[in-house]
Amino acid sequence: MPPISRRHEASSWVTLALALAALPCFAAPAPDLxxxxxxxxGKPLYDRHCSQCHxxxxxxxxxxxxxxSPKPRxxxxxxxxxxxxxxxxxxTTQDLKAIIRAGMPYTAMPGWPQFNDRQLTDVAYYVKSFAADFADPDRQPEPIQSPPVPAISGESIGRGKKLYEELxxxxxxxxxxxxxxxxxxTLTDDWGYLIRSADLTRRWTFRGGPTRQEIFRAFSTGLNGTPMPSFVDALTVEQRWDLADFVYSLSPRDSPEYATLLVAKKVARELDLAEGAKLFEEAEPAYFPVIGQIMQPGRAFHPSCNGIAVRAVYNETDIAFELRWNDMRAEVTGKNGPExxxxAAEDEGDEPAAAPPAAEGGGGWGDAEAAAPAAEPAAAPADVWGEGEAGAAASAAVPQSEFSDAVAIQFPAEKSLTIRKPYFVFGDKGNAVNLWFVDLAKPEPALYVGRGSDSLEPLGPRDLTVTRGYDKGEWTVVFKRRLRSQGEVTFEEQGFLPIAFSVWDGLAGERGNKRGLTNWWTVYLSPDEKPSxxxxxxxWGxxxxxxxxxFIGWARRRAHNSAGS
Amino acid sequence: MKLAIVLAVVAVMVVLRLVRAGLLVWLAAWWVGTYAVLRYGFVTPIPASALHIFMAITALSLFAYATSSRERMRATYEPVLAFASESRFTLPLALVAASIPGVVAWSVYQGLQQPLQPPYFGRTVHPSPPAEITSRGEKVDLARAANPFRNLEKTDVQAFRRHVENGRRVYYRNCFFCHGDDLGGAGMYAHGLDPVPANFLDSGVLPMFQESFFFWRIAKGGPGMPDEGAPGDSAMPEWERMLSNEEMWDVILFLYDDAGYRPRALEAVGAEVAH
Incomplete structure (x- = not known):
C-alpha cells in the first residue's frame, strides 16, 4: 500500500465525517410511492386481476x-x-414486483409473467397505496445485502443439521x-388463521422459491406475519448458509417430477409384508400429484396432502402397493370412510364457521371455509421458541380429531383400458370402481364397490391385507391383494390399468367426499424379463x-448367367 | 416456411439436372427432398403421423413413376444390380453391406430406449352436445337457447354489468382453482389434471361456440360428455349440483367479457333464421 500523504489523509477524514453526517439521509431513502x-x-390492472382475492x-x-388457504395477503x-x-x-417495490411476477407455488397466488415491467411497477405502486406505512419516512425499507453464494458441501449440510437441531x-x-x-x-398467522409450516422435504412448494439463495433469504428476512422468524441476528452469514444447505438437502430433487405411470416390478419371492420397505426396494417409485376434491359437493379446496409416492411389486399370485405421504400428525382414533x-354448510365459503373451529371435527384444521380465525390470538414468534414442554402442551391443545386418517386406491371394477373409464371420483352408475380403503384407526381394511360417491357398497375386507406405519410425519401404508379375484379388478402381466388414489387427513376433518384425490393415472405390470x-x-441386424x-447372391448369379448366355 | 431449406432442396435439384443424374438418383433425391421440406421446412412442425402418411404417398408415387415403363424400370434397377454384382464396386458394396445391419441395429436400440408410455386414447376435446338438456328442472334447447341475459347488453347495461360481476364472483369461488386467475387454464390444481383444464384465452374455445354449448359443459361437466370426450377422466364438475342456472349463465357472460371474445352467433335451425 503506498503511503498516504498527510494532506490526503486529512481530506479523507473530512470526507468520512461528511459521509457520517449524511448517513441518516441515505439510511432513510425517500418513500418510493x-x-x-x-x-x-395500476388500479385497473389490480381491480381486474388481483381484487378477486385481495x-x-x-x-x-x-x-x-x-x-x-393460505389466505390472500x-x-x-x-x-x-x-x-x-x-x-x-x-x-421494497422491487420485492413486490418480484413476487407478483413469480407467484407463490402451491397457493392460489399465480405468477404474472404476462405483465411487463411497467405494468408490474404500476400494480406494485397501487398495492403500496393500501398501507399508509409505505409513506412513512421512518419506515423506508433497506434490503439486506445478499452475499455471494458459497459452494454447498457435505460439511456445510452437516453444520446446518446441527444448527437445525440446536435452534x-x-x-x-x-x-x-x-x-x-x-x-x-397450533401455528397461526398474525390474523389468527391456522397456517402450515413449510414441508422442507418438498422444496418446490416453498412460497419464496426453492433455490439455496431463496432459502438463505428466508433465514435472513423471516416471513412477516407468520411465526417464521429472521435469523439475521442469531446466526452469522456462514451459519445461515449452512442452515440453508441443510434445508436444501432435505428435498430429494428440484421439482416434484410427477409421474403418469407406475411400473409394478415382478419379483420371484413371496410378498411378505413384514419385510417393509425392503419388499419394494427394486421397484421404481412414482410420485403423483394430489389435488382437492372440488368436483362434487363436500368439497375440499385445500386438502392437507399434495402428493403421494407409490411403489408396487407383484409375483405369480399377488400384488402389493406401498403408499407414502406426509401428514402433520397421525390421527389414529375416531373414524373415517369414503361414504x-x-x-352442505361446510361446502359454503360465504358463511363464517358458526361454531368455533375447534368444536368441529377438524380441530380448526378444516378446509378454507372452516378456517375462520382461531380463537387464540397469534402466537408471537418468541412464544414459538419457548420451552419444549410448552410446545407439546400447545399441540395437545389441538384435540384429536373426530376423524381418523385414511387412504384408498381405486381401480376400474372391470378391465377398462378404453377411453371410457369409470368416473374418477368413485365411479359412475354404469361403470363401477373397486376401492381398497383403510381407515388408519381400524385394524382391518375394507373393499368397496363405487358407482358414484353417493353409491358406495362395502364388501368387507375379503382377502385384502394391509400394514401401516407413521414415522416422523410420514404415513406408509401397504396393500396386498390377489392378482385375480372373482368379480373384481384383474391384474395381468404386461397389462396396463387405470389407478387413482384418495387421501384423507383426519386432523383437517377430511372424510367422505372432503379429501385429496388424484386423477386416473396408469399402473403397468412389467414382465420379469425385459427383452435383451x-x-x-x-x-434384426x-x-x-x-x-x-x-440379394447380392441373386444379383451376381443373374449377372453371371446373362454374361454366360 | 423456412425458405433456406426449400431453396437448398431446389438448388440440389438444379445441380442434379445439370450433371444429368440417372433416374435412381432422381428418385432418391425426390424422396429425400420431400422429406427435408416436410420435416424441416415448416416453422410449426407437422405431426409425425401426417409426415409418415405424406412420405408413404411420395414413395408410392415414385414407385409408380419408376415402374411406368420398361426403360424407367431398367434405369432404376440396373444401377442397383450393377452395384451388387460388378467387381469394381466390391469395396463400396462391402461397406454398404456392413453398414445397413448397423443402421437397423441402431434403430432397434433407439426404439427400445423409448420410455414406457401408458396407452393413449385420443379424446374429442369439444364433443358434440345433445339436442336438449334438463338443468335443475329446466329444459334447455342447446341448438336454440341464447344466454337469457345476453340481450341486457343492449337494453340495460347496468343490469348486464351486474350479471357479469356476479359471474366474476362465481368464477373466483369455483372455477379458478383449475382454469386459472387469468382464465388461461393454469389454475393451482391444473398440474394434477389430465385432461388439462380449458384455456379460455385460446381463440379456439370461446369464439368457436355458442353460449349454450358452455352452458351444457358447465351444467353437466365431465360426466355429461359422450364417450369420445373421455367422461371418466375429466375433472369438470356437474355444476348443476352446486350452482343455479342463472349463476351458470352469468359465469358465461363473465368469461366472454373478461377474455374479450364474442360468442358465435346462433345458427339457422330449421325454418327459424337468426338475424
Missing part, C-alpha cells in the same frame, strides 16, 4: 378469500412474507422436515444382413 399516474395505471380495498377480503397491514428487507420491515426448527418443521413438529398443528357425509437389448439388435446376402 410512484407517481399518481403510475398508481392510477379485495378492492386491499384488505385480503376478496370474493374468493373464504375459499382460500391483507395489503393494508404492510406485512409481506417474501422480501429482501429485515424482519418486520416493509418490502429447535423441528418444533414446527419436524425432525426430518416433514412439517410435523409438535407445534405444527361419510359432509354437511443386445439380442434384439443382433436379431442379422436379418438385414441375411437379406443383403440373398
Amino acid at each position: 410512484g407517481t399518481d399516474q403510475q398508481r392510477q395505471a 379485495g378492492e380495498k386491499g384488505d385480503g377480503l376478496g370474493v374468493a378469500a373464504p375459499f382460500l 391483507d395489503f393494508t397491514s404492510g406485512k409481506f412474507k417474501i422480501r429482501t428487507t429485515p424482519s418486520g420491515a416493509l418490502p 429447535g426448527c423441528a418444533r414446527c418443521h419436524g425432525e426430518t422436515g416433514r412439517s410435523d413438529g409438535v407445534a405444527a398443528p 361419510l357425509a359432509v354437511a 437389448l443386445v439380442r434384439e439388435m443382433a436379431k 442379422g436379418l438385414a444382413f441375411a437379406l443383403e446376402v440373398v
Whole structure:
C-alpha cells in the first residue's frame, strides 16, 4: 500500500465525517410511492386481476378469500412474507414486483409473467397505496445485502443439521422436515388463521422459491406475519448458509417430477409384508400429484396432502402397493370412510364457521371455509421458541380429531383400458370402481364397490391385507391383494390399468367426499424379463444382413448367367 | 416456411439436372427432398403421423413413376444390380453391406430406449352436445337457447354489468382453482389434471361456440360428455349440483367479457333464421 500523504489523509477524514453526517439521509431513502399516474395505471390492472382475492380495498377480503388457504395477503397491514428487507420491515417495490411476477407455488397466488415491467411497477405502486406505512419516512425499507453464494458441501449440510437441531426448527418443521413438529398443528398467522409450516422435504412448494439463495433469504428476512422468524441476528452469514444447505438437502430433487405411470416390478419371492420397505426396494417409485376434491359437493379446496409416492411389486399370485405421504400428525382414533357425509354448510365459503373451529371435527384444521380465525390470538414468534414442554402442551391443545386418517386406491371394477373409464371420483352408475380403503384407526381394511360417491357398497375386507406405519410425519401404508379375484379388478402381466388414489387427513376433518384425490393415472405390470437389448439388435441386424446376402447372391448369379448366355 | 431449406432442396435439384443424374438418383433425391421440406421446412412442425402418411404417398408415387415403363424400370434397377454384382464396386458394396445391419441395429436400440408410455386414447376435446338438456328442472334447447341475459347488453347495461360481476364472483369461488386467475387454464390444481383444464384465452374455445354449448359443459361437466370426450377422466364438475342456472349463465357472460371474445352467433335451425 503506498503511503498516504498527510494532506490526503486529512481530506479523507473530512470526507468520512461528511459521509457520517449524511448517513441518516441515505439510511432513510425517500418513500418510493410512484407517481399518481403510475398508481392510477395500476388500479385497473389490480381491480381486474388481483381484487378477486385481495379485495378492492386491499384488505385480503376478496370474493374468493373464504375459499382460500393460505389466505390472500391483507395489503393494508404492510406485512409481506417474501422480501429482501429485515424482519418486520416493509418490502421494497422491487420485492413486490418480484413476487407478483413469480407467484407463490402451491397457493392460489399465480405468477404474472404476462405483465411487463411497467405494468408490474404500476400494480406494485397501487398495492403500496393500501398501507399508509409505505409513506412513512421512518419506515423506508433497506434490503439486506445478499452475499455471494458459497459452494454447498457435505460439511456445510452437516453444520446446518446441527444448527437445525440446536435452534429447535423441528418444533414446527419436524425432525426430518416433514412439517410435523409438535407445534405444527397450533401455528397461526398474525390474523389468527391456522397456517402450515413449510414441508422442507418438498422444496418446490416453498412460497419464496426453492433455490439455496431463496432459502438463505428466508433465514435472513423471516416471513412477516407468520411465526417464521429472521435469523439475521442469531446466526452469522456462514451459519445461515449452512442452515440453508441443510434445508436444501432435505428435498430429494428440484421439482416434484410427477409421474403418469407406475411400473409394478415382478419379483420371484413371496410378498411378505413384514419385510417393509425392503419388499419394494427394486421397484421404481412414482410420485403423483394430489389435488382437492372440488368436483362434487363436500368439497375440499385445500386438502392437507399434495402428493403421494407409490411403489408396487407383484409375483405369480399377488400384488402389493406401498403408499407414502406426509401428514402433520397421525390421527389414529375416531373414524373415517369414503361414504361419510359432509354437511352442505361446510361446502359454503360465504358463511363464517358458526361454531368455533375447534368444536368441529377438524380441530380448526378444516378446509378454507372452516378456517375462520382461531380463537387464540397469534402466537408471537418468541412464544414459538419457548420451552419444549410448552410446545407439546400447545399441540395437545389441538384435540384429536373426530376423524381418523385414511387412504384408498381405486381401480376400474372391470378391465377398462378404453377411453371410457369409470368416473374418477368413485365411479359412475354404469361403470363401477373397486376401492381398497383403510381407515388408519381400524385394524382391518375394507373393499368397496363405487358407482358414484353417493353409491358406495362395502364388501368387507375379503382377502385384502394391509400394514401401516407413521414415522416422523410420514404415513406408509401397504396393500396386498390377489392378482385375480372373482368379480373384481384383474391384474395381468404386461397389462396396463387405470389407478387413482384418495387421501384423507383426519386432523383437517377430511372424510367422505372432503379429501385429496388424484386423477386416473396408469399402473403397468412389467414382465420379469425385459427383452435383451443386445439380442434384439443382433436379431434384426442379422436379418438385414441375411437379406443383403440373398440379394447380392441373386444379383451376381443373374449377372453371371446373362454374361454366360 | 423456412425458405433456406426449400431453396437448398431446389438448388440440389438444379445441380442434379445439370450433371444429368440417372433416374435412381432422381428418385432418391425426390424422396429425400420431400422429406427435408416436410420435416424441416415448416416453422410449426407437422405431426409425425401426417409426415409418415405424406412420405408413404411420395414413395408410392415414385414407385409408380419408376415402374411406368420398361426403360424407367431398367434405369432404376440396373444401377442397383450393377452395384451388387460388378467387381469394381466390391469395396463400396462391402461397406454398404456392413453398414445397413448397423443402421437397423441402431434403430432397434433407439426404439427400445423409448420410455414406457401408458396407452393413449385420443379424446374429442369439444364433443358434440345433445339436442336438449334438463338443468335443475329446466329444459334447455342447446341448438336454440341464447344466454337469457345476453340481450341486457343492449337494453340495460347496468343490469348486464351486474350479471357479469356476479359471474366474476362465481368464477373466483369455483372455477379458478383449475382454469386459472387469468382464465388461461393454469389454475393451482391444473398440474394434477389430465385432461388439462380449458384455456379460455385460446381463440379456439370461446369464439368457436355458442353460449349454450358452455352452458351444457358447465351444467353437466365431465360426466355429461359422450364417450369420445373421455367422461371418466375429466375433472369438470356437474355444476348443476352446486350452482343455479342463472349463476351458470352469468359465469358465461363473465368469461366472454373478461377474455374479450364474442360468442358465435346462433345458427339457422330449421325454418327459424337468426338475424
